[in-house]
Amino acid sequence: MKKMRQGLLSGLIVLLFLITANAFAQSSVHNYAEGFRWNGSQLQFNPSLFYGPSQQNVWYNAYFSNTGHVVVTYHDSAGDIPHTDINASTVIDAIGSGPGGGGNSDGSGGYTPSPSPDSSGSSIYWGREFSGSITSNREVTDLVGEGREQDDEHIPVWEYHSTSTGSYWVRDGKQLSDDEAKKFEKEDKKRIIKGDGSPFKSRYNPPMEIGAWKLRFGLSSSYDEYRYKALRRLTGEDAYGRLWRTTARLHAVKERLVLSSSLSYEEFWGTGLMDSADYSALSLEFVPQYYLLRQSVDLIDLAAFLSLGGEHAWYDDSRLRDDQVDTWHYGGGFGAGRTFSFGDFWFAYLYQCHKNADGDDGVTGDGELGTHRLGLTYTTLLARQVPLQASIYYNHSSQLPKELDSDDFEGAVRVGWRSENWNLLLGYRQLFDSSDIRNWGVDCKFTYLW
16 A cells, blocks of 8 residues: 555656646747747847746847847836846747748747848848948048158168268267268168258159149058848847958148048948848048148157048848938047157047938937047068058947947058059958957058159
């Protein structure tokens, strides 16, 4: 009798365990499928359908965190709350993977499949706004710094002094011995300035002159690849882009005033969520600079500048809400630099406000995106005709939503070749420390002096 009771009890325990496990499994699958949905391009969460009727029956916006969990944006003072018990991959497995995935078609739960291009257009324009601001900021900081008197030399300062008792050479304030002077006159005589401060003829031919203006021309081409990690978190679908860009530049220099401008043409090809975002674009930048201080007189170069530019993009997919988009931007900043015997340092700061001219709210909700760019560039010579350049930049975007990363860093390395009349630089650059965008690119910059 005792053994019978023990057997019945053991069987009952096993039965309860199986029923509970089965109910939990069914409830778990049911709750994920019913508690989450894709609403156009936005992930949404319903606590009542996920946890049970004791919770609020309200759809809240949600997104995936950098750690792969779900963060819910509640309407009350609680704000954004991370749910570490909800795994992003489990949500995607249950309801699909963004546009084009599976789910319920009535919108009551799961994802509404096959949205029109217009419904996912906000994600496309977000991606364009991200990469567009990065490209524009890079172009402006590339234009700044032209007109520096010793920017291309990066050499020690040599001076020739003649007195009633004889003549001698001075290098960085130190008089040379006769042997040192003979070696210098043989090898480096083209790289000197006179004792009165006026320059000898540079080993570069002077730029073309029109009246009192000196003109410099340049041409560059670049290739970039982007992965929009922010869109992957927000929509559950990967978004990639490739950008090819060609730019013509003109610098007009008159004493301390430099007028710089550039005209760029670019082609963009997207995949994943950005598949409908292919476009062509023309952009124009105008950057006037004025040198408040000159190294030859004040021991340092200090320039203030303004920036003004715009872009017109044509999207290949005419079904988008806006198949042509106009953006413009304005801002300013300053640059400071000095050339030493071991190389040249150039520090630059830029603030720009990017605005959608078509009235769209954009990623910030008010149609404007403010950006700050702060960086340092070091240039030296590996050999007489082989320059090496390294740059590091910090970028900050203002007023972004909480789910987006406002800060990132950018590094670049370039090496090139210089001859009498032209200058060539080949480089590699990459964004890092950003949870929103992964970007790397290569560029080629060619400058010719007449």
